Amino acid sequence: MRRKEDARFIRGKGRYLDDIVLPGMLHSAILRSPYAHARIVSVDTSAAEAHPKVRAVITGETLKGLGLAWMPTLSHDVQAVLATDKVRFQGQEVAFVVAEDRYAARDALGLIEVEYEPLEPVIDATHALDPDAPVIRDDLEGRTDNHIFDWEAGDSAACDEVFARADVVSSCDMLYPRSHPAPMETCGSIASMDPVTGKLTIYTTTQAPHAHRTIYALVAGLPEHKIQIISPDIGGGFGNKVGIYPGYVCAVVGSIVTGAPVKWVEDRSENLMSTSFARDYHMHGEMAATKDGRILGLRVKVLADHGAFNGTAQMSKMPAGLFHVFSGSYDMPAAHCSVTGVYTNKAPGGVAYACSFRITEAVYLVERMVDVLAKDNGWDPVELRTKNLLRPEQFPYTTPLGWEYDSGDYPRTLQTALDIAGYDELRREQAAKRAAYERDGTGTLMGVGLSFFTEAVGAGPRRTMDILGLGMADGAELRIHPTGKAVLRLSCKSQGQGHETTFAQIVAEELGISPDDIEVVQGDTDQTPFGLGTYGSRSTPVSGAATAMVARKVRERAKIVAAAMLECSAEDLEWEKGNFHVKGDPAASRSMAEIAMAAHSDLELPEGVEGHLDATVVYNPPNLTYPCGAYLCVVDVDPGTGHVTVRRFVAVDDCGVRINPMIVEGQVHGGLADGIGMALMEVMAFDPDGNHLGASFMDYLLPTAMECPSWELGETVTPSPHHPIGAKGVGESATVGSPPAVVNAVLDAIGVRHADMPLTPAAVWKAMRGEPLRTDLAIE
Ligand code: MCN
Numbered sequence: 001m002r003r004k005e006d007a008r009f010i011r012g013k014g015r016y017l018d019d020i021v022l023p024g025m026l027h028s029a030i031l032r033s034p035y036a037h038a039r040i041v042s043v044d045t046s047a048a049e050a051h052p053k054v055r056a057v058i059t060g061e062t063l064k065g066l067g068l069a070w071m072p073t074l075s076h077d078v079q080a081v082l083a084t085d086k087v088r089f090q091g092q093e094v095a096f097v098v099a100e101d102r103y104a105a106r107d108a109l110g111l112i113e114v115e116y117e118p119l120e121p122v123i124d125a126t127h128a129l130d131p132d133a134p135v136i137r138d139d140l141e142g143r144t145d146n147h148i149f150d151w152e153a154g155d156s157a158a159c160d161e162v163f164a165r166a167d168v169v170s171s172c173d174m175l176y177p178r179s180h181p182a183p184m185e186t187c188g189s190i191a192s193m194d195p196v197t198g199k200l201t202i203y204t205t206t207q208a209p210h211a212h213r214t215i216y217a218l219v220a221g222l223p224e225h226k227i228q229i230i231s232p233d234i235g236g237g238f239g240n241k242v243g244i245y246p247g248y249v250c251a252v253v254g255s256i257v258t259g260a261p262v263k264w265v266e267d268r269s270e271n272l273m274s275t276s277f278a279r280d281y282h283m284h285g286e287m288a289a290t291k292d293g294r295i296l297g298l299r300v301k302v303l304a305d306h307g308a309f310n311g312t313a314q315m316s317k318m319p320a321g322l323f324h325v326f327s328g329s330y331d332m333p334a335a336h337c338s339v340t341g342v343y344t345n346k347a348p349g350g351v352a353y354a355c356s357f358r359i360t361e362a363v364y365l366v367e368r369m370v371d372v373l374a375k376d377n378g379w380d381p382v383e384l385r386t387k388n389l390l391r392p393e394q395f396p397y398t399t400p401l402g403w404e405y406d407s408g409d410y411p412r413t414l415q416t417a418l419d420i421a422g423y424d425e426l427r428r429e430q431a432a433k434r435a436a437y438e439r440d441g442t443g444t445l446m447g448v449g450l451s452f453f454t455e456a457v458g459a460g461p462r463r464t465m466d467i468l469g470l471g472m473a474d475g476a477e478l479r480i481h482p483t484g485k486a487v488l489r490l491s492c493k494s495q496g497q498g499h500e501t502t503f504a505q506i507v508a509e510e511l512g513i514s515p516d517d518i519e520v521v522q523g524d525t526d527q528t529p530f531g532l533g534t535y536g537s538r539s540t541p542v543s544g545a546a547t548a549m550v551a552r553k554v555r556e557r558a559k560i561v562a563a564a565m566l567e568c569s570a571e572d573l574e575w576e577k578g579n580f581h582v583k584g585d586p587a588a589s590r591s592m593a594e595i596a597m598a599a600h601s602d603l604e605l606p607e608g609v610e611g612h613l614d615a616t617v618v619y620n621p622p623n624l625t626y627p628c629g630a631y632l633c634v635v636d637v638d639p640g641t642g643h644v645t646v647r648r649f650v651a652v653d654d655c656g657v658r659i660n661p662m663i664v665e666g667q668v669h670g671g672l673a674d675g676i677g678m679a680l681m682e683v684m685a686f687d688p689d690g691n692h693l694g695a696s697f698m699d700y701l702l703p704t705a706m707e708c709p710s711w712e713l714g715e716t717v718t719p720s721p722h723h724p725i726g727a728k729g730v731g732e733s734a735t736v737g738s739p740p741a742v743v744n745a746v747l748d749a750i751g752v753r754h755a756d757m758p759l760t761p762a763a764v765w766k767a768m769r770g771e772p773l774r775t776d777l778a779i780e
């Protein structure tokens with residue numbers, strides 16, 4: 001089925017945040033710090049206030065008076081809304097101007113005089129804990145260093161034991177550099193405080209409207225029924241639109257101060273410089289194995305750069321989130337990791353960029369380590385994986401870290417990818433090309449890279465997520481109108497994933513109503529049931545399950561109504577796509593539309609049965625869902641320039657039952673492009689002064705059609721045993737799974753053990769000469 005929402009999107013009729021204009025609306029702009037680390041000596045706003053079109057200038061001092069200078073983050077830290085004492089990253093919010101139009105607001109920024117006293121910045125996380133490193137968070141009481149947390153998982157004694165008896169151990173240091181989700185639409189908010197009713201309406205680009213409402217309620221002390229969050233069409237989120245940014249809070253304050261609606265929309269550079277980044281994990285891995293290639297254990301040490309404020313959306317007890325799945329898809333007896341989080345003078349964040357909360361880094365680490373182990377011992381990376389992949393009969397499988405993978409047939413998924421790719425033939429071609437290159441120094445170097453990933457999606461069960469102590473259940477409400485048309489109200493929120501189509505399809509499948517007759521309502525907290533939104537590919541696993549359950553609840557009610565209509569007992573009825581009929585008498589049947597009309601009529605129903613067919617469900621998932629995939633990448637590297645061409649990419653995904661195969665493939669296509677971007681192009685680098693070197697699309701390179709091959713997709717279907725329709729999430733799978741496949745392919749081509757992403761021509765060229773490159777610091 002084609003996407004219902006595309007009718008408006010491809011005609012340019014989507015309604016995004018910046019399309020919304022409220023009567024009397026004012027505009028705004030944020031003054032940002034040019035320094036990565038500096039003390040604020042003074043802020044003089046008088047000239048800006050005198051600008052004829054300026055209505056208000058708000059500073060950290062203004063907010064201090066309202067008790068709003070600092071706001072809570074999603075990780076039990078605080079973040080400055082507008083800086084008062086110090087600025088702690090380049091681009092940090094310092095002042096907020098409200099004016100009659102956007103141009104005046106921007107102009108007025110230039111009239112604000114801020115005196116800074118520059119301080120030495122901490123840019124390289126590996127030096128954040130040096131004894132003489134400047135203390136970034138001196139606002140926190142008793143803070144004398146840049147340490148945020150230490151967290152560990154797994155059994156370190158068991159690891160020691162397997163490492164002691166291992167025949168071979170490979171170790172490797174690797175950086176997953178800071179990257180950014182860079183959605184097409186940047187972030188923004190329109191706040192409107194009605195001075196008469198006291199109701200605060202916020203139109204905002206959020207992936208989690210209900211979570212935002214609760215946070216505003218808790219922080220501002222407003223009751224929830226006086227706050228309405230409306231998330232309109234969103235032009236991409238990728239995790240960038242989960243958190244609350246200072247601009248959102250400033251828009252609210254701006255509206256309270258001026259008595260008018262205030263719109264704040266960031267530009268591209270502001271988005272890249274100040275909103276949730278992703279990754280920035282310095283990882284050290286050690287993998288132990290027997291001499292015949294049985295993996296025995298994996299030990300990992302991570303230094304996590306969380307920027308100036310710790311704002312990652314994580315569970316309270318597990319600050320590194322689902323890094324937990326770092327043992328990957330392999331049957332290894334022992335695993336242990338420790339993660340240390342540090343502050344640096346960089347933007348805070350982030351949940352961002354299809355991270356599934358640090359799974360991306362975990363998958364990259366284990367898939368790189370397997371290749372390193374293979375290379376160190378002259379093993380074929382496919383054989384090594386085949387030997388160690390979890391076997392179908394081991395599911396449900398409890399990892400050495402205590403997570404229960406629900407289902408999977410990994411060998412079949414891998415084999416499917418190898419078959420599509422023609423693996424043996426590729427290796428023959430590679431050998432021939434290598435021989436020609438060594439013989440006459442001409443031609444390209446060909447590489448084949450593989451990754452096998454297990455994702456953990458669908459937060460979920462209590463232990464997987466804990467935002468503000470809230471659980472992670474999702475509500476779903478289904479109303480069937482008398483004529484059999486339906487409206488489904490959900491707490492999750494599409495940012496491009498096609499929910500209006502797929503969730504209608506779930507109901508259609510359960511009730512036999514056409515998907516075109518089912519309207520899906522999302523994004524407005526006044527209209528939808530509570531739930532924590534869309535991220536971590538949780539919409540299908542949680543809201544999708546709620547949708548199937550609520551439709552089944554309606555069907556049960558419809559059965560009773562149908563029985564009353566047919567004057568039989570409900571037990572005598574049989575359900576067949578869209579109709580209830582009397583067993584053995586298919587002619588005695590009633591369609592859902594007929595039943596709906598009857599349910600709203602004066603038909604006499606059995607004692608205790610309510611009329612109508614509407615129903616509500618709250619679904620609390622028993623476990624995460626664990627999709628998996630086998631990815632194979634073929635690259636050609638120009639040995640003269642280091643330029644990489646991705647020639648082929650085979651992706652076999654298993655996300656259980658697919659609701660809409662075309663949408664699933666679209667999700668995979670997007671994620672594969674993400675993966676190529678991260679592996680080859682994207683990095684947020686900083687110079688020694690903390691200047692951000694990725695603040696525009698001239699510097700922060702995104703993949704385009706030019707860099708992407710024609711994707712070759714395959715599938716296996718292993719239903720999730722605990723999901724009502726057997727579906728698993730898929731929205732982030734390809735972003736998580738593809739970077740290691742690309743990197744493994746490039747390194748295979750040039751015969752190098754390890755080099756860090758992004759593998760730009762310069763990085764590849766240097767790697768071929770044995771010179772490592774710190775891609776996250778000033779790029780050469
Ligand atoms: N689907 C399906 N069958 C399945 C699984 C999913 O048909 N077995 C469909 C779903 O019904 C939905 C889509 O595929 O229409 C994605 O579903 P799901 O995997 O549940 O992910 P979410 O809807 O929760 O989306 C979130 C996920 C995340 S976390 C990021 S990041 C990301 C991603 O989706 N951001 C995106 N894909 C994106 N795609 C677009 N266009 N824009 C973004 O911002």
Ligand code: CUN
Nearest residue numbers: 239354355535536
């Ligand atoms: Cu972590 S990016 Mo998606 O979960 O919104």
